[in-house]
Amino acid sequence: MPKDHGIGARNKRREDVRFLTGTGNYTDDINLAGQAYVHFLRSDVAHGRIKRLDTSVALEMPGVVRIFTGADFEGVGGIPCGWQVTDRHGNPMQEPAHPVLAQGKVRHVGDAIAAVVAETPAQARNAAEAIELEMEDLPAVVDMKAALADGAPKVHDDLDSNLCYDWTFGSDDATVQAAFDSAAHVTTLDLVNQRLVANPMEPRVAVGDYNRASDESTLYTTSQNPHVIRLLMGAFVLGIPEHKLRVVAPDVGGGFGSKIFHYAEEAFCTFAAKALKRPVKWTASRSEAFITDAHGRDHVTTIELALDADNNFTGVRTHTMANMGAYLSTFAPSVPTYLHGTLMAGNYKTPAIQVNVKAVFTTTVPVDAYRGAGRPEATYQLERVIDKAARELGADPIALRRQNFITEFPYETPVAVAYDTGDYTATMDKLLEMVDRDGFEARAAESARAGKLRGFGVNCYIEACGIAPSALVGQLGARAGLYESATVRVNATGGLVVMTGSHSHGQGHETAFPQVIAEMIGIDENMVEIVHGDTAKVPMGMGTYGSRSLAVGGSAMVRATEKIINKAKKIAAHLMEASEGDIELKDGQFSVAGTDKSVAWGDVTLAAYVPHNYPIEEIEPGLEETAFYDPSNFTYPAGAYACEVEVDPETGKVEICSFAAADDFGNVVNPMIVEGQVHGGLAQGIGQALLEAAVYDADGQLLSASYMDYAMPRADDLPNFKVDHSCQTPCTHNPLGVKGCGEAGAIGSPPAVVNAVVDALQRGGHDVTHIDMPLTPGRVWQAINE
Amino acid sequence: MTDVTMTVNGKAVSGNIEGRTLLSDFIREGLRLTGTHVGCDTSQCGACVVHVDGKAVKSCTMLAAEAEGADITTIEGMATPDGSLSVIQQAFQDHHGLQCGFCTPGMVMSAAALLAENPSPTESEIRKYLEGNICRCTGYHNIVKAIMAASGQSVAGVAAE
Numbered sequence: 001m002p003k004d005h006g007i008g009a010r011n012k013r014r015e016d017v018r019f020l021t022g023t024g025n026y027t028d029d030i031n032l033a034g035q036a037y038v039h040f041l042r043s044d045v046a047h048g049r050i051k052r053l054d055t056s057v058a059l060e061m062p063g064v065v066r067i068f069t070g071a072d073f074e075g076v077g078g079i080p081c082g083w084q085v086t087d088r089h090g091n092p093m094q095e096p097a098h099p100v101l102a103q104g105k106v107r108h109v110g111d112a113i114a115a116v117v118a119e120t121p122a123q124a125r126n127a128a129e130a131i132e133l134e135m136e137d138l139p140a141v142v143d144m145k146a147a148l149a150d151g152a153p154k155v156h157d158d159l160d161s162n163l164c165y166d167w168t169f170g171s172d173d174a175t176v177q178a179a180f181d182s183a184a185h186v187t188t189l190d191l192v193n194q195r196l197v198a199n200p201m202e203p204r205v206a207v208g209d210y211n212r213a214s215d216e217s218t219l220y221t222t223s224q225n226p227h228v229i230r231l232l233m234g235a236f237v238l239g240i241p242e243h244k245l246r247v248v249a250p251d252v253g254g255g256f257g258s259k260i261f262h263y264a265e266e267a268f269c270t271f272a273a274k275a276l277k278r279p280v281k282w283t284a285s286r287s288e289a290f291i292t293d294a295h296g297r298d299h300v301t302t303i304e305l306a307l308d309a310d311n312n313f314t315g316v317r318t319h320t321m322a323n324m325g326a327y328l329s330t331f332a333p334s335v336p337t338y339l340h341g342t343l344m345a346g347n348y349k350t351p352a353i354q355v356n357v358k359a360v361f362t363t364t365v366p367v368d369a370y371r372g373a374g375r376p377e378a379t380y381q382l383e384r385v386i387d388k389a390a391r392e393l394g395a396d397p398i399a400l401r402r403q404n405f406i407t408e409f410p411y412e413t414p415v416a417v418a419y420d421t422g423d424y425t426a427t428m429d430k431l432l433e434m435v436d437r438d439g440f441e442a443r444a445a446e447s448a449r450a451g452k453l454r455g456f457g458v459n460c461y462i463e464a465c466g467i468a469p470s471a472l473v474g475q476l477g478a479r480a481g482l483y484e485s486a487t488v489r490v491n492a493t494g495g496l497v498v499m500t501g502s503h504s505h506g507q508g509h510e511t512a513f514p515q516v517i518a519e520m521i522g523i524d525e526n527m528v529e530i531v532h533g534d535t536a537k538v539p540m541g542m543g544t545y546g547s548r549s550l551a552v553g554g555s556a557m558v559r560a561t562e563k564i565i566n567k568a569k570k571i572a573a574h575l576m577e578a579s580e581g582d583i584e585l586k587d588g589q590f591s592v593a594g595t596d597k598s599v600a601w602g603d604v605t606l607a608a609y610v611p612h613n614y615p616i617e618e619i620e621p622g623l624e625e626t627a628f629y630d631p632s633n634f635t636y637p638a639g640a641y642a643c644e645v646e647v648d649p650e651t652g653k654v655e656i657c658s659f660a661a662a663d664d665f666g667n668v669v670n671p672m673i674v675e676g677q678v679h680g681g682l683a684q685g686i687g688q689a690l691l692e693a694a695v696y697d698a699d700g701q702l703l704s705a706s707y708m709d710y711a712m713p714r715a716d717d718l719p720n721f722k723v724d725h726s727c728q729t730p731c732t733h734n735p736l737g738v739k740g741c742g743e744a745g746a747i748g749s750p751p752a753v754v755n756a757v758v759d760a761l762q763r764g765g766h767d768v769t770h771i772d773m774p775l776t777p778g779r780v781w782q783a784i785n786e
Numbered sequence: 787m788t789d790v791t792m793t794v795n796g797k798a799v800s801g802n803i804e805g806r807t808l809l810s811d812f813i814r815e816g817l818r819l820t821g822t823h824v825g826c827d828t829s830q831c832g833a834c835v836v837h838v839d840g841k842a843v844k845s846c847t848m849l850a851a852e853a854e855g856a857d858i859t860t861i862e863g864m865a866t867p868d869g870s871l872s873v874i875q876q877a878f879q880d881h882h883g884l885q886c887g888f889c890t891p892g893m894v895m896s897a898a899a900l901l902a903e904n905p906s907p908t909e910s911e912i913r914k915y916l917e918g919n920i921c922r923c924t925g926y927h928n929i930v931k932a933i934m935a936a937s938g939q940s941v942a943g944v945a946a947e
């Protein structure tokens with residue numbers, strides 16, 4: 001019987017009612033009295049020196065309030081980077097300045113040069129067009145290899161080169177070399193994990209406000225982590241202490257990573273509101289989003305896999321160039337390093353693994369975390385090279401994987417992480433139950449009759465989620481702690497309010513989090529309200545990313561609720577004149593073990609606030625507790641995915657016939673929400689595999705800068721998905737036993753699709769071993785016909 | 787500046803607007819009906835879909851002035867008169883057809899137009915019809931399921947959860 005309440009129930013989402021009736025409150029829905037609007041004049045060249053910037057004509061345009069340029073931001077901090085990577089020589093990465101408005105030079109198409117504040121958006125736009133700008137064009141730096149060549153034009157004149165860092169991780173040189181020297185077989189693969197744009201459907205918006213009386217600044221922004229923005233912007237850019245700065249992220253229309261980062265527009269609106277003493281609003285157009293939201297992926301990799309004579313994996317070695325774009329976005333340096341290198345063991349007991357990453361500055365939009373962040377790049381290369389090895393060795397790709405699975409836990413990988421638990425055989429078995437492999441040959445024959453090629457691909461993935469143990473990430477270069485906080489406030493009449501640092505922008509926390517409390521106390525979910533997204537209401541928060549909300553934020557909530565229950569038991573013991581150790585809580589009733597004495601949850605909460613008969617000597621009145629939870633390890637969701645495709649060799653078009661995902665997320669609080677998260681991840685992963693690419697030309701112009709050119713997956717591009725999360729090895733180190741499910745789909749699906757397409761082509765007699773994503777008809781056709 | 791008058795969600799409204807004002811802007815900024823969303827500037831995403839004289843229209847592709855005299859329904863006008871969710875809205879909640887909610891108003895408006903035209907669409911007809919509506923969150927699976935359910939069809943065929 002599925003549960004209808006508490007942990008494991010498919011509770012319908014309470015947030016849906018407002019979204020379905022048009023009564024959500026997204027940042028662009030916020031309009032403050034007297035607000036002015038800003039329009040940014042942005043660079044239309046990739047690289048250039050500002051020769052002349054004359055705002056005098058523009059200033060006279062109707063409605064213009066003020067025009068800001070880089071000069072207004074001298075003495076104001078730049079946009080900070082939240083992670084410092086140490087290179088293989090022990091030196092800190094090269095870290096360029098990132099001004100709010102360009103200081104003399106522009107470094108990517110979209111770099112902001114000036115900001116026009118006017119009475120209406122149209123007036124601001126018109127005036128921006130009247131700004132006179134003379135630019136000395138400098139050579140664009142687009143290709144990473146060229147960017148690293150001697151004598152390449154430098155993106156940042158004051159840095160030594162365009163190399164941000166050269167980082168090596170994992171086993172030492174001798175160990176890895178020995179593995180390759182003694183290998184019976186080595187498979188090598190060169191591949192590109194293409195640049196993507198996260199594209200949450202809500203474009204970014206920022207509204208700055210300033211209260212003269214209290215000297216308080218408020219920023220409303222489309223953020224996944226308002227407290228992080230408060231810290232970064234307050235402490236590093238504008239010099240506003242936390243108690244004078246409030247950041248609110250109300251309903252947010254998706255993020256997928258791109259709304260983690262602190263952006264210049266946020267700092268600008270906050271700064272300008274104070275300077276002008278009136279609210280200042282910015283709403284990105286989609287075109288602007290394409291050239292200002294941090295992009296994702298953009299890795300170029302060579303991976304080698306060594307195997308012994310029995311097909312055991314003995315070594316993995318990778319060399320990757322990772323594009324940072326023009327500046328270091330908030331978490332950019334961590335993505336190709338600690339979110340990528342640490343995952344190169346995958347699900348396999350390879351004893352020697354070494355990862356080398358060169359991070360490169362180019363005159364393109366900054367690149368940072370996008371759904372999966374580093375983990376899709378790791379999974380893709382590993383699962384592609386394994387498939388290629390299986391083909392070279394004539395081995396069954398599933399058997400080859402199974403043979404190399406890690407089966408004993410905890411397992412310390414050669415790349416510095418310790419998997420606490422997992423069962424990769426179980427998810428693979430489950431996957432094979434979900435797909436009809438026996439019927440494949442018949443379906444392939446059917447396809448062949450229609451002149452099509454059918455293929456089947458599988459892959460496995462593991463990810464490190466529940467980000468992250470603060471002390472560990474501190475050693476690795478994080479400039480922040482990655483705990484989460486929750487305050488649980490119980491009201492006199494028994495209702496609860498949870499103030500959580502986890503931000504919900506589609507994940508359904510408002511529904512799922514109360515299920516946990518309902519389970520713990522034995523009350524109805526409707527007695528629990530979730531508050532998030534406002535630094536004035538929630539004590540602290542590191543926000544939502546890295547599939548961390550339930551694993552870290554939920555754990556903080558559990559800890560705070562445990563404190564509540566402990567205190568409530570003391571009160572209940574007093575009310576029933578029993579000893580605290582004998583008090584039990586079940587179904588919202590406190591009882592004394594072995595007696596029929598009981599008091600209801602509401603009696604105890606009332607006593608806490610009306611402490612007439614109360615152990616006042618021992619405990620304070622009131623019932624409110626805060627907990628900060630710092631995880632002791634990452635969590636390791638894992639799974640096995642399968643894709644069946646049909647390829648039309650005449651056109652190169654790929655159709656996904658079926659897609660199945662067997663995931664192990666540990667315990668699951670709301671299966672409906674978990675399935676939805678997987679569906680969305682799969683769509684983004686399949687989008688990467690078949691459709692999406694951010695493409696720059698040699699001049700640094702973004703060619704795919706609108707939905708006309710950037711192929712977002714549409715309903716008709718995708719199949720129905722089969723998803724399963726019944727394989728559950730609960731996380732061993734957080735109180736909920738949960739692992740996180742937000743990114744799995746995007747991590748696990750691209751290799752399954754590409755493996756399936758290569759399989760289809762191979763079965764069709766085409767000697768194609770690899771095609772770089774996206775597998776557009778043109779690329780597939782070319783691979784067939786080359 | 788021009789004067790426009792139209793009916794929105796059953797109420798007569800008017801405004802004095804610049805000729806270039808888009809219907810989406812008039813609805814959001816002029817009428818403060820912020821349920822209609824703007825997700826792109828190339829008429830691709832469908833977050834802005836409303837009904838104009840019963841037809842689904844991307845309100846960012848139409849000038850407000852062109853809607854003079856029109857009868858417009860936005861997402862705010864979709865619930866039943868007693869305020870409870872309409873069949874389509876309820877199906878979206880029942881089948882988890884939304885996550886962040888940003889595409890949702892457009893999806894609901896498109897779904898309603900589809901079902902008005904074709905009361906019993908197949909899964910593939912639904913997917914084709916939604917070509918102009920982008921959702922980045924749901925992977926469409928549950929949106930398709932919700933629309934099937936709203937049309938009174940069994941959703942058993944829409945793959946297992």
Ligand code: FES
Nearest residue numbers: 825830831832846
């Ligand atoms: S805003 Fe109208 S189609 Fe995107």
Ligand code: FES
Nearest residue numbers: 885889921922923
């Ligand atoms: S629910 Fe977020 S875009 Fe569709």
